[in-house]
Amino acid sequence: MRILFCNWRDTGHPEGGGSEFYVEQMARGLAERGHEVTVAAAMFDGAAADETADGVRFRRSGAKFGVYLRIFARLLFGRYGTVDAVVDVQNGLPFFTRWATRAPVVVLLHHVHREQWPVVYPGLIGRVGWFVESRLSPWLYRRSQYVTVSEATRQELVDLGVDRDRIAIVHNGTSPAPGPSAPRSATPRMCALGRLVPHKQVEHAIDTLADLAESHPDLVLDVAGDGWWREELTAHAARRGVADRVRFHGFVDDATKHRLLAEAWVMVMPSLKEGWGLVVGEAGLHGTPTVAYASAGGTRESVDHKSSGVLVDTPAEFTAAVEEILTDPEWRSFLGDGARMKAESASWTASQEKFAEIVAR
Structure with missing residues (x-):
């Protein structure tokens, strides 16, 4: 046809x-x-x-x-x-x-x-x-x-x-990752990946970083992607006092994207709406769990709650879920194994x- x-x-x-x-x-x-x-x-x-x-x-x-x-x-x-x-x-x-x-x-x-x-x-x-x-x-x-x-x-x-x-x-x-997975970062890192537009709500990831800055002084947020909302996000990071800890990488190639996902301790997806969330599976290939909003819709299927990641309802719960993953190695490993199994099944x-x-x- x-x-x-x-x-x-x-x-x-x-x-x-x-x-x-x-x-x-x-x-x-x-x-x-x-x-x-x-x-x-x-x-x-x-x-x-x-x-x-x-x-x-x-x-x-x-x-x-x-x-x-x-x-x-x-x-x-x-x-x-x-x-x-x-x-x-x-x-x-x-x-x-x-x-x-x-x-x-x-x-x-x-x-x-x-x-x-x-x-x-x-x-x-x-x-x-x-x-x-x-x-x-x-x-x-x-x-x-x-x-x-x-x-x-x-x-x-x-x-x-x-x-x-x-x-x-x-x-x-889920597409196979290009080449072997990069080693996990020795210090805690979050990764947000996608277009920088208002409904992706990357501000919530920046707020999480700011709220955890004192208890996790080495925590960094990697933001991969670009868009017309980038200046607003840069300004928001400055207002929250974490401009030096948010790394805006812009558009990245496939190898760089997978390196950032592999290095991250947790992938954060604070989107207002997602049909599925392709990056959830890409992060899962590296054993990186995802924290997302259940209200986004498709995340309720791309993330198995408390098996391959965590689904939350409010910004406060979002921050709490990220902190638990950062501070509990066994929990992080359990979710990472679940994320990898789910990604490999797609x-x-x-x-x-x-x-x-x-x-x-």
Whole structure:
């Protein structure tokens, strides 16, 4: 089949992250099974408008919001050629592909953005965005198959009116770490990994560092990733008096990312919302447990509470859970072993197979 993925970004984009990595894993899986796969996404500085990688063709056009109109128009007027199936990747907003093609449409959605709209786009824009996501999109795709990554997101979609029997779950896999694991740091380190945007709430990780600074004078927070919220986070670290103990690494390559995760005593994920949390498994490969908010949704499945990490409800509980891991070596080792076992059980091959079956149907 000729399959088109419509996605806001790809992994090469400066704001690309775990959801984009998931999309490309599914696209590669389809290409490996003999399908002709194209990923349509936004243009960014230094990117090629048309290139092929790992058997998947990438066609880029438009910027952050213009990409939606560009992809819709190109699909409507046949610029992508004959298309047998479309995967509409909804990162808050759909591409309205049901109005642009007669081909079957599969909706791929990592999580619902109810909590994120007012944080990232306060005011009218956020209200309109939530209306589109919560009311217009479920109506427009009322006959389409949905795919999501967790039971938590499936339930959110059901709450928005999507039929449960049209929602399939295809979990994230875990990619092998590049090379041998780096040694654990001799002194305590926390690691936060992801885009630096408000809803990732990295401020909570900085607050945890500040609250534990006196009892753990050697504690350091490594922040890997970048984004438009970085200056705010830098200022927050200065206000809390820990600017010299927060290491902002910016975007890092795969080897550096895994080194930081291996050195860390605990991975902190204070995100407001996560469909799954790809970095949980990446940290788990190195026996590094995760502390996260249960209310984030997908974390309730990517983290096995008190087995591969700890799920909490409040910032105070977040700090307490991190402190317990830092101060109790046996507890830290127990959670680390559980994190490693869970990470090693997650297979991208199995996820690709399941996704391919859904698209074929």
